[in-house]
Amino acid sequence: MSAARTAxxxxxxxxxxxHDGRTVGIMLVVPCLxxxxxxxMFADSPYPVLDTFGPLLLGIFPAxxxxxxxxxxxxxxxxxxxxxxxMTTPIAKADxxxxxxxxxxxxxxxxxxxxxxxxxxxCGMNVAGxxxxxxxxxIVDAVLGSTLGLAASAFARTEFxxxxxxxxxxxxQIAVCGLIMPRDQMPTVLEWLSNVVPFAYATDAMQAIxxxxxxxxxxxxxxxxxxxxxxxxxxxxxxxRRRTG
Amino acid sequence: xNYDAVRIRDLNVVRGKRQVIAGLDISVPPGQIAGLLGPSxxxxxxxxxxIVGVQAQVSGQVTVLGEPAGSPQLRHRVGYLTQSPSVYxxxxxxxxxxxxxxxxxxxxxxxxxxIATVDLTAHSRDAVRRLSGGERSRVSLAATLVxxxxxxxxxxxxxxxxxxxxRMLWTxxxxxxxxxxxxIVSSHVMDEAIHCDxxxxxxxxxxxxxxxxxxLLATTQAASAEEAFLVIVQEGQAA
Numbered sequence: 001m002s003a004a005r006t007a008x009x010x011x012x013x014x015x016x017x018x019h020d021g022r023t024v025g026i027m028l029v030v031p032c033l034x035x036x037x038x039x040x041m042f043a044d045s046p047y048p049v050l051d052t053f054g055p056l057l058l059g060i061f062p063a064x065x066x067x068x069x070x071x072x073x074x075x076x077x078x079x080x081x082x083x084x085x086x087m088t089t090p091i092a093k094a095d096x097x098x099x100x101x102x103x104x105x106x107x108x109x110x111x112x113x114x115x116x117x118x119x120x121x122x123c124g125m126n127v128a129g130x131x132x133x134x135x136x137x138x139i140v141d142a143v144l145g146s147t148l149g150l151a152a153s154a155f156a157r158t159e160f161x162x163x164x165x166x167x168x169x170x171x172x173q174i175a176v177c178g179l180i181m182p183r184d185q186m187p188t189v190l191e192w193l194s195n196v197v198p199f200a201y202a203t204d205a206m207q208a209i210x211x212x213x214x215x216x217x218x219x220x221x222x223x224x225x226x227x228x229x230x231x232x233x234x235x236x237x238x239x240x241r242r243r244t245g
Numbered sequence: 246x247n248y249d250a251v252r253i254r255d256l257n258v259v260r261g262k263r264q265v266i267a268g269l270d271i272s273v274p275p276g277q278i279a280g281l282l283g284p285s286x287x288x289x290x291x292x293x294x295x296i297v298g299v300q301a302q303v304s305g306q307v308t309v310l311g312e313p314a315g316s317p318q319l320r321h322r323v324g325y326l327t328q329s330p331s332v333y334x335x336x337x338x339x340x341x342x343x344x345x346x347x348x349x350x351x352x353x354x355x356x357x358x359x360i361a362t363v364d365l366t367a368h369s370r371d372a373v374r375r376l377s378g379g380e381r382s383r384v385s386l387a388a389t390l391v392x393x394x395x396x397x398x399x400x401x402x403x404x405x406x407x408x409x410x411x412r413m414l415w416t417x418x419x420x421x422x423x424x425x426x427x428x429i430v431s432s433h434v435m436d437e438a439i440h441c442d443x444x445x446x447x448x449x450x451x452x453x454x455x456x457x458x459x460x461l462l463a464t465t466q467a468a469s470a471e472e473a474f475l476v477i478v479q480e481g482q483a484a
Binding site: 086090 | 260261297298299300301302303315317320321323324325327329330331332333334335336340344345347348349350372388389
């Protein structure tokens with residue numbers, strides 16, 4: 001492994017993003033639009049819906065976007081032959097994937113700041129806990145989305161498969177992560193399932209912030225999310241092959 | 246150097262259920278241009294991928310610069326040009342070559358040199374997606390050349406280029422070979438044989454001749470490499 005090659009790869013991916021203004025625009029605007037839609041829908045509700053669910057959506061929307069971008073980006077490397085060329089050079093497989101993860105973390109940080117700012121100042125979302133912590137958790141959640149996307153792309157050979165890996169990998173997680181129904185009210189088997197799903201901890205951390213729980217509770221969940229990031233990166237490294245058929 | 250730059254003994258490659266290379270032997274001495282000629286589908290790309298160490302399902306002995314193909318210590322000494330340009334369309338020419346330079350440990354000064362070598366200095370700041378097909382393949386070549394590898398494995402580098410550029414590239418390949426670089430260059434255009442020190446003729450995943458152009462023409466009594474290829478195939482079918 002080499003820090004220089006990891007950094008060069010992260011820099012290269014960010015330069016690609018910088019040259020693709022439309023993708024960056026969509027990346028920043030779409031999560032805001034979705035959150036704005038929900039805020040508008042419940043504007044006259046007697047319950048503080050946005051204050052309860054807003055942070056959860058802040059954890060999920062960016063992660064979904066980053067998942068898709070990450071899985072399509074690595075698929076593009078495979079089909080264009082650039083990955084094949086890279087595999088003949090000294091770059092380590094971990095350099096390649098961590099480089100991607102770092103680049104997406106930078107993109108996720110920008111996205112999280114824009115979205116949090118929009119939620120708080122435009123939509124009027126009240127965060128019971130620390131808004132800064134919420135922003136940090138949104139970044140970690142988005143990085144989780146991108147590393148899951150990097151790992152999932154190992155199973156995709158075509159663009160059609162890559163796009164469908166989102167509903168295959170993420171929608172079940174969104175279903176049981178506690179967004180739709182609190183996890184402790186689910187049928188027992190589903191509750192067990194929700195215990196092993198990365199997104200459950202991504203939303204738990206956000207829920208803890210929304211409920212102004214002690215910072216320690218939030219960090220415990222964030223720690224688990226970071227663990228899932230490491231596991232999905234390791235899975236990505238293990239499934240990436242220098243030699244292909 | 247008393248070893249061959251590339252030495253292959255009893256190479257077998259399976260793709261899916263199909264055996265695409267069966268019992269192939271070749272040797273390429275250092276500092277030579279070896280032309281890998283044969284029709285599309287004859288196994289040229291698979292052989293090249295085995296040499297640079299990215300082909301799966303390989304058995305037999307493939308020794309490159311004295312090391313087993315694909316060894317980590319070979320990765321900064323071997324340059325591979327894939328058949329279709331493998332560069333990032335959304336990056337500029339300079340950004341592409343600089344990135345691959347960083348991967349292979351080339352010095353920053355070598356980036357501009359490599360771009361100049363393929364005559365793209367004027368397009369250095371242009372996004373690759375804005376370039377023509379021929380220009381893209383030269384960006385890809387610059388990224389392969391940038392670190393000055395000891396062995397260059399080039400998959401159809403001259404296909405689709407205009408005659409002036411083709412001449413320019415063959416002159417460049419000759420200069421590199423004179424400087425001690427070994428080149429393995431594939432083509433499905435038999436006429437390119439005149440630029441090579443050594444010819445490896447392939448068909449159906451096997452080598453049908455491993456020779457020089459002079460010897461090939463002498464033994465087959467043919468007037469061109471293309472004709473000689475046909476003679477060998479006919480002889481093979483008659484036998």
